[in-house]
Amino acid sequence: MRLKGKVIVVTGTGSGIGKDIAERFAKEGARVVAASRRAATGQGVVDAIVAGGGQAIFVQTDVSSAKDVDALFDSAVRSYGRVDGLVNNAGVNFVCPFEECTPEAWDRVLNVDLRGTYLCCRRAILEMLKTGDGGSIINVASNHTVAAVKGSVPYDAAKWGMVGLSKSLGIEFASRNIRVNVLSPGLIHTQIWDDILDAAPSHEECLAHWKSNIPMHRVGTCEEISSAAVFMISDESPFMTGANLVIDGGMSSQLVTPDPYTSRKI
Ligand SMILES: NC(=O)c1ccc[n+]([C@@H]2O[C@H](COP(=O)([O-])OP(=O)(O)OC[C@H]3O[C@@H](n4cnc5c(N)ncnc54)[C@H](O)[C@@H]3O)[C@@H](O)[C@H]2O)c1
Structure with a gap:
């Protein structure tokens, strides 16, 4: 067990990536404090973990x-x-043309994604300083922290802000062995992906579009994100702080999608 006895707070555990991380950490022996907005889903996830011996x-x-x-x-x-x-991990997304991006929409995304991260880091670090044993923090951002996506101003600003916050905390607390890193997923199969597919006029065209934009030709799984999270939160990554680990099937490494035009060999 790679996290035996560690007390780890995970936010946004009611569904998707956060749910998977909470379940995986419990399997690795952690004592998980699961935080989510909705009691019905959040409590159910914890009940299942406890029923399974976690x-x-x-x-x-x-x-x-x-x-x-x-x-x-x-x-x-x-x-x-x-x-x-x-x-x-708790986060909300929002996509709309910038002309329609109201101050209320901006506040909603920034308040959850960036302010929420700050508030939780603050309390976690204060508790870690009390024990003097150090600690590890993962801020789940997005591959939007490598480049931007049109129509995502509040989300992009919040996620880039999470990187700055993490690097700043990483260096401030390095000497006290509190590590702060960013985990940046690309497109992962959660409700967000189902919503993208449902909103598309054609499933086939939507799938083809994303396949051409993801060099691995598929979306990722929650398990692929929680595997990295176990490594980053555990004592297996003691020299890692201020890093931004991108897991996106190569999506943000590709400058130009090869479709529909492929140049001849030069
Ligand atoms: N799924 C993807 O493709 C993808 C890609 C890049 C980044 N991410 C990031 O991963 C994280 C998890 O996303 P997901 O796809 O699992 O989404 P999701 O919507 O399935 O899960 C988000 C969770 O956060 C909770 N939450 C939302 N607002 C909250 C608040 N104010 N307080 C507490 N909990 C709150 C929701 O109830 C939900 O349980 C998010 O930060 C998201 O930005 C996801």
């Missing part, structure tokens, strides 16, 4: 609320006595 508690949390985040970390310490790790 250790976890659920705390209903809106990560954009300082009060909720304080209550989350208070619960973690009350239940398990300490905090060794944090995964800031």
Whole structure:
């Protein structure tokens, strides 16, 4: 077991990547503090972990609320006595032309994705400093931190902001052995991907478009992200801090999609 006894707070555990990370960490022996906005889904994920012999508690949390985040970390310490790790995974996306991007839409995305990350990092680091044993933090951003996507201004700004925040914290707390890294997925098969497919006029054309934009010709799986998260949160990556690990099937490495035009050999 690679995370035996570690107390790790994971946000956004009701579905998708966060759910998979919580389940995987519990299998690796972690004591998981699962935080999500909706009680119905969040509690169900924790009940299944406990039924399978894992250790976890659920705390209903809106990560954009300082009060909720304080209550989350208070619960973690009350239940398990300490905090060794944090995964800031809760996030919301928003796509629309910039002319229609209202201040309310901007605030909603920035408040969850960036402010929520700041609030949770703050409390986690304060708890880690109390034990003096160090700790590990993963901020789940996106391959939007390598380049931008049209119509995603608040999301891109928030996710790039998460990288700056992580690098800054990484260097400030390196000497106290608190590591802060970014995990940046590309397109992963969660509700987001199902929504993209459902919104497309043609499934086939949508699939073909994304295949040509992802050199590995497929979307990723939640398991492929949680495998990396286990490595980053564990003691197997002691020299890693301030890094941004991109897992996107090569998508952000490709300058120009080869379709529909392929140049002759030069
Ligand atoms: N799926 C992808 O293709 C993809 C790609 C790149 C980055 N990401 C990032 O990965 C993370 C997880 O995404 P996902 O695809 O699993 O999405 P998802 O919608 O399935 O999961 C997000 C979770 O966060 C929770 N959440 C949302 N707002 C919250 C809040 N204010 N407080 C607490 N919890 C809140 C939701 O309830 C949900 O459980 C996000 O940060 C997302 O930006 C996803």
